[in-house]
């Protein structure tokens with residue numbers, strides 16, 4: 128949550144900072160601000176989106192600066208609470224992503240020493256601490272200040288009189304972009320893709336001193352070498368490419384994402400390379416942990432592994448497991464995280480590794496915290512996902528899980544061959560769902576005026592119901608609940624009626640008959656039913672109000688086509704309601720606080 132950026136070079140900093148911030152807005156968007164280092168430090172900030180800030184900002188002259196886009200944790204979105212924050216003299220400015228746990232104590236102590244605070248934020252203690260220790264060397268003052276800080280942070284600091292930026296990180300993402308006589312800093316790579324694809328990832332406790340033609344990284348006062356990496360993502364990957372919203376573009380990218388993700392892995396029948404993760408232990412007793420949409424992938428992963436590998440698997444919410452999960456006795460765990468930065472997931476990885484567990488991270492972001500602290504990584508190849516609502520990253524996670532399970536599969540070889548063929552056909556099947564877009568968009572009109580919607584599914588499509596509901600509530604603000612179809616009559620039936628539609632996900636597996644019964648029960652309570660059904664099904668259409676037809680696939684792959692249909696349903700419902708699809712209120716793309 129929160130995005131930070133920095134620039135130092137030969138060009139005017141202001142437009143570059145604003146452009147980078149605009150690209151980083153998915154990390155938080157309730158307020159924003161910039162500080163430019165000219166003769167003095169000039170700050171402009173407000174509780175508005177980046178575009179609005181750019182429209183009203185005066186021209187701040189300077190070739191170095193920092194910027195911030197905020198997702199509020201301490202203090203409401205307001206001009207005073209927006210970053211950058213300053214010391215008493217106004218010479219030191221800081222942007223911060225993270226949470227300072229001991230800020231109350233530090234604030235009291237600094238106030239008693241005469242420091243004056245103007246915001247409610249935890250961040251404001253940092254520039255004041257830097258001021259306290261500053262004697263002409265910003266890097267040393269930052270190091271001393273951070274020594275007193277407990278919590279997580281990625282910060283960029285500047286001071287008038289020094290032509291360099293000082294950056295530091297601990298449990299917060301931070302990347303330095305390398306340019307030609309100019310350098311960039313950002314929370315995330317997509318922010319800088321307009322300017323460079325050469326990056327340096329900092330480690331926890333690193334302090335970077337960035338000037339136009341030099342990047343020095345120190346750790347506990349000693350210079351260390353941090354390698355430069357080349358990023359394969361292009362500028363176009365992080366742009367809308369003519370689509371009205373990133374969410375729609377990302378939904379449409381899914382055939383390619385499936386192709387790219389599975390092409391990145393070795394043969395499904397070989398236990399080689401990327402897939403030799405589990406050694407002799409295999410998948411027995413595997414624990415899969417994640418949050419949000421990634422947790423829904425974890426739940427589907429449980430079904431996939433239990434069905435194909437025939438071993439019991441547990442899927443848990445990382446945020447719960449960290450407090451109530453038993454100390455792991457299992458020797459392997461899979462964590463799934465698109466961003467690789469979700470605080471609860473990072474805590475899980477650390478906790479499990481401390482307990483001697485081998486942790487495999489499924490992540491989409493090279494260089495993310497998860498990728499650096501896990502024992503082994505499976506990268507999904509979804510490309511940058513900008514929309515706050517996860518779509519293509521989820522489908523890529525499913526691909527990773529299928530590909531992980533297949534080599535260990537205990538099913539008949541002929542069936543296995545069919546599944547591998549089926550997996551390779553998925554891009555085409557997903558394209559068929561996308562080709563049905565206008566019919567789904569039309570159906571979404573019906574949902575757009577509703578207050579409540581239920582999603583029901585069974586077996587491997589129960590998590591799809593959860594995901595369909597999450598997507599709808601997240602982008603359209605309609606209250607939606609995902610339920611195991613058999614559970615609806617154990618309480619939620621009280622809410623059914625003609626104003627409460629039910630979206631039923633019907634797969635051609637052993638859940639088909641009970642789903643028919645559940646649909647009839649719902650219809651008897653006068654709820655309109657939209658059914659997601661496989662092509663060729665002539666039974667369901669007779670029972671329900673509307674159908675969304677998806678192509679025939681093996682039932683184990685049905686979550687892929689069904690989810691894509693529900694993503695489109697959520698997108699168009701939100702669009703019909705005029706919601707800010709890519710940036711839903713109160714949310715942020717990567718949740719870096721617990």
Ligand code: AGP
Pocket residue numbers: 418419420421463464465466467468469472515516517518601716717718
């Ligand atoms: C879903 O649309 C959300 N953006 C959210 O639930 C997300 O999946 C969750 O925060 C987990 O993120 P991660 O995959 O980056 O760990």
